[in-house]
Amino acid sequence: MGGDAGRRNLSIPELQELSKDCRKHIVKMIHNAGAGHPGGSLSAIDIIAALYGTRLRFKTSDPDWEDRDRFVMSKGHASPAVYSILHEMGFLNENDLSTFRALGSVCQGHVDMKWTDGVDFSAGSLGMGLSFGLGCALAARMDSSSRETWVMVGDGEIQEGQIWEALMAADFHSVSGLKLIVDRNRIQNDDFVNVQMEVGDVASKIEAFGWSVREINGHDMEEIVEALEWASNENSGPSAIVAHTVKGKGVSFMEDNPSFHGKAPNDQELERALEELS
């Protein structure tokens, strides 16, 4: 594989720097749009930075390169996390980020493959991405391609039955090219998951569906990188990482705070957030 198609192999400090920059983009983007989902973007961004910084093989110059690894962001409301990394990887420019949610913007409210180079799935309706990823992984296997498909879902999202249909099917078809990451931030839209409908021991449940599973601290960069490498090399069937995270991670007043699931920071809040992230 030539050009920019190889893995990026960023170091731990580089990844930490990368996710910090992404966090700043996230809060700025959402503040600027006056709407968006900071909580689930900030909980996921360390993992996403590590994924793009160490695992995914793609070409910025050729976003549709058919043998690229796929990243299916199933919890599509966390789009600012995706746009921030796509910006850092050279798919989007600063101006694109500033148009987030505006009419005609390449940065649609929820990630959309039809609108944005580098986006592999059109999300927004929760519960569909793992099935889509399964389709991508099955196609890769039929093509005898080693490309990988990584899917990220939220812990509230797995209340959708379709997720469990896909878990069952991926095991039955023994699709080892499919890798799942669960952002276990314990909060969903209205409230904490254990108030809305607790999903319990997610790792055991997914394991019971036949997957290889690991649990990690989703903000410990070394643990993340190591787990991604493990999943990447897992060839006996589909593999999953249950990442224990903090919703709103990095901005004190957003952390563990259900009210920042889908609310933009105001001017003062943005200032405070950027101070904390500097």
Place this chain on the structure above:
Amino acid sequence: MSAPSTGGASRDGYGSALLRLSADPRVVVLEADLGKSTKSCLFRAEHPERTVSLGIAEQNMMLVAAGMASSGKVPFASTFAIFTERAFEQVRNGISRPGLAVHICGSHGGIHTGTDGSSAQSIEDLAIYRTIPGLTVITPCDDLSAEELTVQLLDHGNASYTRTARNKTPRMYDSETVKSLEIGKGSLLREGGDIAIVACGVMVSEAMEAAELLEGEGISARVIDMHTIKPLDSGILDDARVNCRGIVTAEDHSVIGGLGSAVAEYLATKGGFPLRMVGVNDRFGESGASSELMRHMGLTRNEIIAQAREIINSV
């Protein structure tokens, strides 16, 4: 046109088409435990490595198909028409919105399905799929046209929904005439200058019988096989508006939202035109033998004739 011969059911045509399409390695088939019914089993028998069984899980199937389409495959996913409806939002958000060319086939469409009863009789599929931007909606009338239209989907480029029927229907085409079919173009099966009967699916043969009987009463009726509900062939309707006195639509589907509605919407934008609809009148079906049930629900040549007469007597 020569006298109709008896062929298979339109679902048999779908199965034959998949076999013809299998020559293209991009073609993959997805099943939800009804492959024997939809006839995708014919493809499975020859190409198990390109057939994906997803169990009784239609929502998952639709998105797996979308993922495969995004990776260069041409997926054909089928189940009963009614069970595709469970995954309506998946079709809308996961397939059509990103513009992925997944081809869905819903078999056992309509009241014609028969004794299984109302839970299996989809009478709203055409209506709901017609509302999705960019989704082509097809309902062939016999096995040969189902085969031809399905084969044409290979390079169609956008997503489609095809409704097929469970039971055998008379053939409206032969191996030669079927080649003139084109997705999005209505097919004129019989000339006539008083009434245009615009029919789809299993009601096309009833329309042909009705036209024959109307002829005996001195009413000349043309018959259009409107196999594609969307995009709707407005040209063939314009010709009917100019040359006929009224239109009767006929479909094995609710009169709300299907072929009749599509035609009515078009005619209204043209200032209106005499129109009567034969279809399911806002009620569920029930168990019964197919032909008996079709009579019970008013899905017959007699109903088409009655509506045609009404137009002639009122305009």
